[in-house]
Amino acid sequence: MFQPTAAPPRTPDGASLLSRSGVHHLDVRRAATFGARLRGLMLRPPLAPDAGLLLADCPGVHTAFMRCAIDLLYLDRHGVVLKCVADLRPWRASDSRAGRDAAGRRHRRAAHTLELAAGSIARWQLAPGDRLRHPLWFAPAAPPPRQPGRRQRGAALIELVVVGPLLTMMGLGVTQYSQLFFAKNQLNHATMLAARAGSVGNASIDSIKQAYAAGLVPLFGGGSNAAELAESLANARKSVDENAYVDMLNPTKEAFADFNDPALQATLKTGSKRVISNRGLAFKSQQVGATSGETIQDANLIKLRIIHGISPAVPIVGRIYKAYLQWQDTGEDPRMTNLISKGLVPVVSHVTLQMQSDAIEPATPTSSPGAGNGGSPTDPGDPPVTSQPPPDCPQGSCGESPPPTPPGDGGYCQAPIVTNLSADTLFGFDQANLQISGILQLKSLLASARGQHYDSLTVTGYTDQIGSDAYNLDLSRRRAQAVRDYLIDNGLVVDHVDVVGAGAT
Incomplete structure (x- = not known):
């Protein structure tokens, strides 16, 4: 096929289109073999405005894997145009006998198909009865005698048999991707519920897992009554136990070492488990911990990473996914390798929330010393200082009137306290x-x-x-x-x- 660049010099016996609007010279490449017709314009650059591709002995085409729309001319054995199809977009199919002409008659079966750049039919005002002329391909009157054994019957059907399974596999792949996309959305929602449970539940891993499993109930069928919901929840919990890994990335082991509150530890009776206070954070020092590289405000963020293996639901494509994931697996993470070996697709979800309760150290806290500093935490220094004067609203509510003072009370009304528990x-x-x-x-x-x-x-x-x-x-x-x-x-x-x-x- 020719690139859309300057056309080479034409010879007097080159191809040309004879139409009512004049003679239009073309640079035409002829695809006369099965392989050439099958390849056609797939994955090729667009045709130049004065270029074309003649598919010999081909009464129908498809535009799978093409990059742009094309115009079609269906021709008889003499090169006479039988039917025009304008602007056939990618991933479409066309047949010469489909539809009827202006007189209501069904179109004749074409012998050849000429593919042109999109817009050629309108630009040259092409219509049935026009003709593609080339002295080596079309005789002026009767069709040339055919050599024995050269006619290729059923070529279009063979091409469909070859391309059809490929298109089917692509459809199955899109379906499988849609299933994983839906599962990913549900996993993200469940991870958010898990983080919320951990934020108000003292960073308890058990609470996190229970909330995560409850958030997966719709993914395992849901239900309209208590029995169905209990069954879906049981399946979700089983999947979490067997195919999910819950990592609490923060607070870290080093954060518990830096900001443990012994008094609160005794009040909550946590034994040897250290506690990070969640109280009065706005008034606490922002000094960076010696081993964690965090402030106490940073330590009061709960960060979760959940790796969950999802089983591909679409036949055949699941095996392709598994083979591809095994090929890509480096073996560095044994948990990923374990899920892939089961034929599952690992889906990773992350979430970060502000703690709403005191964090109690889990049995096996994550260790991540000096995040971002290669294990050597450094103080980032004081915050920037501004020379601008502060706003003239010491109450912290510019533009608002102070709350009314009740009779006989020298101070403001106490604001109501709102506490949200999961x-x-x-x-x-x-x-x-x-x-x-x-x-x-x-x-x-x-x-x-x-x-x-x-x-x-x-x-x-x-x-x-x-x-x-x-x-x-x-x-x-x-x-x-x-x-x-x-x-x-x-x-x-x-x-x-x-x-x-x-x-x-």
Whole structure:
């Protein structure tokens, strides 16, 4: 095929198109063998405006793997145009007999097909009855005698048999990619739920895994009743236990060493497990830890990485995925190698959230000394200093009026305190009884209250979106009542308590 550059000099016996708009000279390459027709313009540059490709003994074409649209002229044995097809886009197919002409008659079967650059039909005003002339290819009157054994019957069918399976494999590949894309979205959502449970659950790995499995229920079928949901949850937990790896990248082992709070460790009765305080971070020093390379504010970020193996659901393509992943696997990560050896596709999800509770050291914390400093943590120095004067609003609320002062009180009204606790940490799936991780969280909340007296308390319970609205509303109210009972029974002093169930809203 010719590149879209300056055309070589033409000879008097070259190919030309005879039309009502005039004579148009062409540089035409002829594809007369099966291999040449099969290749055609696939993966080739676009045709030049005055170039063409003649597919001999070919009454139909496809445009798979082509880079741009083309125009088609279907010709008879004499080179006369039988049918014009303009602007045939990539990944389409065309046949000379498809459709009917202006008189309502079905098109004749063509002998040859001429492929032209898109727009040629409109530019030269081509129509049926025009003619491609070349003295070596077309006789002026009767067709030339054919040599025995040279006619290729069924060539278009053979090409379809060759290209069809390839197109089928591409369709299966797209379907498999769509399945993995959906799974990736669900895994990302479940990872976010896991991080949220860890942020309010003292960075407990068990709470993280339970919340992650609950977030995967839709991926394993979901359900419309309690039995179906329990079955999906069991399958999700089994998959997490067998095919998932949960890494808590932060807080690190070095962060627990730098910022352990012995007093809080004794209050929470964690034994030998160290604790990083989540209280009053805005007022704490931003000094970089000696071994972690972090500040205490950095140490109060929970960072998760979850590697989950997903089974390819599309036949045949799954084997191709497995072979490709095995070829790409370097063996540096034995967990990846293990998942690939099972025929699974490893999907990695990351998430980072601010801790909402005191972080309790897990059994095997991740070690990452001096992140970003090659194991030698350095102090980045003081923050930049500005010479601009501070805003004229010492209350920190420029443009807003201070809150009203109640009669007989010399200060402002105390702002209400709002605390969000994860239902995944407080309760098990579809449960309203407090679990151990939830009791620890409520103990931490009571410790922060420090015996103060409160006027009112509102406890609002929530659920996920699984289940009916009526069921979720009742479950959320029972959960809120359980939290209220525990707080009151364990010393919270409050005059009035409201219990609200919000369901899945």
